Amino acid sequence: MDKGGSGKGLLNIIGSGSVFEGTINVPHSIRIDGTFRGKLQTADSLTVGEAGLLEAEIKAQSSFIFGKITGNLYIEDRIELHSTAVVIGDLHAKELVINEGAVFHGHCSMQKAKEVIAVADRKSEHLADRKAEILADRKAELI
Numbered sequence: 001m002d003k004g005g006s007g008k009g010l011l012n013i014i015g016s017g018s019v020f021e022g023t024i025n026v027p028h029s030i031r032i033d034g035t036f037r038g039k040l041q042t043a044d045s046l047t048v049g050e051a052g053l054l055e056a057e058i059k060a061q062s063s064f065i066f067g068k069i070t071g072n073l074y075i076e077d078r079i080e081l082h083s084t085a086v087v088i089g090d091l092h093a094k095e096l097v098i099n100e101g102a103v104f105h106g107h108c109s110m111q112k113a114k115e116v117i118a119v120a121d122r123k124s125e126h127l128a129d130r131k132a133e134i135l136a137d138r139k140a141e142l143i
Contacts, residue, residue, distance in 0.1 A: 016051045050084050
């Protein structure tokens with residue numbers, strides 16, 4: 001346990017059987033063994049356990065995937081897809097390790113950390129603009 005109060009070493013867990021929808025933004029590591037849908041950002045590592053199921057846009061320092069992810073990952077350093085991992089989406093990272101047995105369907109872009117963050121920010125801005133356009137169109141249809 002960190003006695004200095006810096007928060008380093010703290011771990012958030014979404015346990016097996018838990019379901020969470022929304023946005024998570026944490027300054028330290030997180031492990032997901034349950035189900036998560038939404039946006040996830042951590043300044044540290046993300047671990048997805050074998051029972052973990054994510055439908056999300058993910059930004060993290062590093063990631064260790066044992067479960068299933070549908071969505072794009074923007075990882076500053078290293079992504080490790082372990083033998084039980086299934087990832088459907090695009091990967092942006094500095095380093096990528098895919099172990100035998102892992103499944104990956106998508107595109108991979110290996111870039112420096114600053115470039116990964118810039119791509120993620122541009123993608124988020126585009127999605128926000130597109131969402132606003134769709135909402136405006138639907139509102140106009142109702143009027």
